[in-house]
Amino acid sequence: xxxxxxxxxxxxxxxxxxxxxxxxxxxxxxxxxxxxxxxxxxxxxxxxxxxxxxxxxxxxxxxxxxxxxxxxxxxxxxxxxxxxxxxxxxxxxxxxxxxxxxxxxxxxxxxxxxxxxxxxxxxxxxxxxxxxxxxxxxxxxxxxxxxxxxxxxxxxxxxxxxxxxxxxxxxxxxxxxxxxxxxxxxxxxxxxxxxxxxxxxxxxxxxxxxxxxxxxxxxxxxxxxxxxxxxxxxx
Amino acid sequence: xxxxxxxxxxxxxxxxxxxxxxxxxxxxxxxxxxxxxxxxxxxxxxxxxxxxxxxxxxxxxxxxxxxxxxxxxxxxxxxxxxxxxxxxxxxxxxxxxxxxxxxxxxxxxxxxxxxxx
Numbered sequence: 215x216x217x218x219x220x221x222x223x224x225x226x227x228x229x230x231x232x233x234x235x236x237x238x239x240x241x242x243x244x245x246x247x248x249x250x251x252x253x254x255x256x257x258x259x260x261x262x263x264x265x266x267x268x269x270x271x272x273x274x275x276x277x278x279x280x281x282x283x284x285x286x287x288x289x290x291x292x293x294x295x296x297x298x299x300x301x302x303x304x305x306x307x308x309x310x311x312x313x314x315x316x317x318x319x320x321x322x323x324x325x326x327x328x329x330x331x332x333x334x335x336x337x338x339x340x341x342x343x344x345x346x347x348x349x350x351x352x353x354x355x356x357x358x359x360x361x362x363x364x365x366x367x368x369x370x371x372x373x374x375x376x377x378x379x380x381x382x383x384x385x386x387x388x389x390x391x392x393x394x395x396x397x398x399x400x401x402x403x404x405x406x407x408x409x410x411x412x413x414x415x416x417x418x419x420x421x422x423x424x425x426x427x428x429x430x431x432x433x434x435x436x437x438x439x440x441x442x443x444x445x446x447x448x449x
Numbered sequence: 450x451x452x453x454x455x456x457x458x459x460x461x462x463x464x465x466x467x468x469x470x471x472x473x474x475x476x477x478x479x480x481x482x483x484x485x486x487x488x489x490x491x492x493x494x495x496x497x498x499x500x501x502x503x504x505x506x507x508x509x510x511x512x513x514x515x516x517x518x519x520x521x522x523x524x525x526x527x528x529x530x531x532x533x534x535x536x537x538x539x540x541x542x543x544x545x546x547x548x549x550x551x552x553x554x555x556x557x558x559x560x561x562x563x564x565x566x
Contacts, residue, residue, distance in 0.1 A: 253550075271554060271558075272554065273550045273551055273553075273554045274550055274553060274554070275546055275547070275550045276546055276549060276550065277542070277546045279543055279546055279547070283543050283546070283547065286547065287547045287550060287551065290547055290548075290551060291551055291554075294551070388539075388543065
């Protein structure tokens, strides 16, 4: 509980055996008033056991659902267990848990969603060319469709309030979910804040981005952003 | 000659499909399209002269093209139908996986509590 709000930290983890214990422990050292749930997304390595060594609740998906399905599982858990705020943190240690408290404060101030952003202010975070290209294109697309500029469209460091927990537990894209959900929330006229955060280099293991995946990513995300505008009328 | 082959193929295909349904390897729902397909081949093979006349009336001077056109349209529609089904099933699998994992965690937690007593 932070300011009498039940806060859940959701950590999706796929093959993060080298990082997961540190990530969980860092979160709890920084803030022992939150609950942590690790969603093991069908990892092939020792992630499950390592996560169970920590104080976190571990939800073990029998299949690999991808990042969207894993995060949504955390959202369903948060919704069912009455959490007021859910904060998603990557399982690779890129996100510094020292920002959790500030994110919670911002939600308490009335924001519906807070995005931990690398680019609102200049930080020394270095990106690969393709990642940057992807972020710039999705950012421009979201600006064109909604009129609102979101700088760090792919950030997986996000806090949401109860209303959006409910929404996400019902609807959440399966792959590359961040840009699409950011745009949807903006389109629904929710209050979104981009909060500057410093991100660290991932602690161990490899990032998933290759040029071919980047092209697939761009096609899928462009498509989903354009469709999201049309789909919105159904809700 | 090709017309006899068509008739034979149609009959064999029809028996193959009906057999799959009988063995519960294919849902009745999905078999209907294939039954219509094999009946279509049979009918065209048997009444090929009528089929030729119809294609000429439609302005298709090489009748097999009309056949191909029909086939492509029908297969296209059916493939869309199948991808819709896959999408639906995918959603169901994801939902099931999520609910199962959450329940699993709950059961383990309850067992732990019981062990402590």
